[in-house]
């Protein structure tokens with residue numbers, strides 16, 4: 116694990132060097148405020164594409180019924196629900212930095228949305244995971260790493276808590292390789308995402324951040340390189356919707 120004092124943290128909205136607190140406080144403010152409307156926003160703003168991406172993530176995730184799964188940045192529990200339904204693992208540990216997001220996940224649990232798969236919830240900063248070395252078979256993370264100001268440290272932490280041979284499965288916004296599609300997508304990000312977000316949640320500032328953070332995030336190859344630097348190997352990825360999103364799978 117790296118030392119916070121010697122690593123360079125960034126502003127996740129720009130990718131430029133900045134104190135970690137700047138991004139951490141912003142992400143807490145954004146997600147605590149939109150927690151109750153987060154799932155509706157997802158469905159509307161992606162025209163339902165997020166379901167196809169999650170489906171792809173599940174197909175790529177090497178999870179079996181005797182696995183212990185750690186969901187990082189699990190939010191309202193969407194990925195954990197898909198993991199429970201698709202793979203029926205032994206146990207899911209659903210974690211997130213923001214308690215308000217996990218409260219919604221607990222409501223899903225009360226509704227029986229995780230079926231009979233045992234699940235626990237914990238407030239966890241992925242850059243400082245409070246679990247033992249080599250304790251999980253698979254880590255899932257959707258739209259998490261982009262929001263973290265110390266990505267090398269977060270990935271090293273995930274590497275540390277995975278068992279040897281375990282896998283990190285990461286769904287994230289990415290960069291469309293086709294320049295025309297990329298230009299159209301950037302227009303949508305800059306102008307329409309804040310519009311939809313403002314309409315649904317009543318506050319568009321979080322969605323201006325979302326659009327900026329996506330544009331400042333490394334492309335498919337750049338994320339794979341960060342994973343490799345954290346100790347992962349056999350890193351592969353699949354693009355979805357022309358590269359708007361990508362699912363990376365990396366092995367310990």
Ligand SMILES: C[S@@+](CC[C@H](N)C(=O)[O-])C[C@H]1O[C@@H](n2cnc3c(N)ncnc32)[C@H](O)[C@@H]1O
Pocket residue numbers: 142146187188189190191192193194210211212213216239240241242256257258259262263
């Ligand atoms: C866009 S949401 C994704 C939630 C969920 N994975 C999903 O697919 O619906 C991003 C989540 O990352 C969480 N997050 C941001 N920074 C984090 C950190 N350092 N550690 C853990 N979670 C973090 C936020 O609180 C938020 O719930």
